[in-house]
Amino acid sequence: MKVLVQRVSQASVSVNDRIVGKIGRGLVVFLAVAQGDSKEDATYLANKVANLRIFANESSKFSLSALDTRGDILIVSQFTLLGDTRKGRRPDFTAAAPPDLARELYGFFVEQVRATGLKVESGLFQEHMLVEIYNDGPVTISVESKT
Helix, strand or coil, X not given: CEEEEEEEEEEEEEECCEEEEEECCEEEEEEECECCCCHHHHHHXXXXXXXXXXXXXXCCCEEECHHHHCCEEEEEECHHHHCXXXXXXXXXXXXXXXXXXXXXXHHHHHHHHHCCCCCEEECCCCCCCEEEEEEEEEEEEEEECCC
């Protein structure tokens, strides 16, 4: 399982010109579920995301997490994070989990992050989405559940 986390001042996700998720200051989390991923991977990454210290303190150092700042979180499924581009010109997505497993683990991940008490919004699984992001910094961090 892999996430790409962006610190934002605000963000939204729309499907068919309708906003389905909108947040203020916080994090946008793009989530990709790989073959062989489990609920343990989702729990690990949910905890990592909520506690990732990428917000500045008074000294402008990264020492505060979304939990510390009570930041909002917008979670969007994005299997393309698993695209392998080492050969040829077209990304290979065979590492991505089948849709049924990915949907289950995506939903489980969203619920794990919601359990932190933070405001959590999400996109719609397997839909074409338009994501509007105001990346703050910019700060973008990639985290994987497996090394």
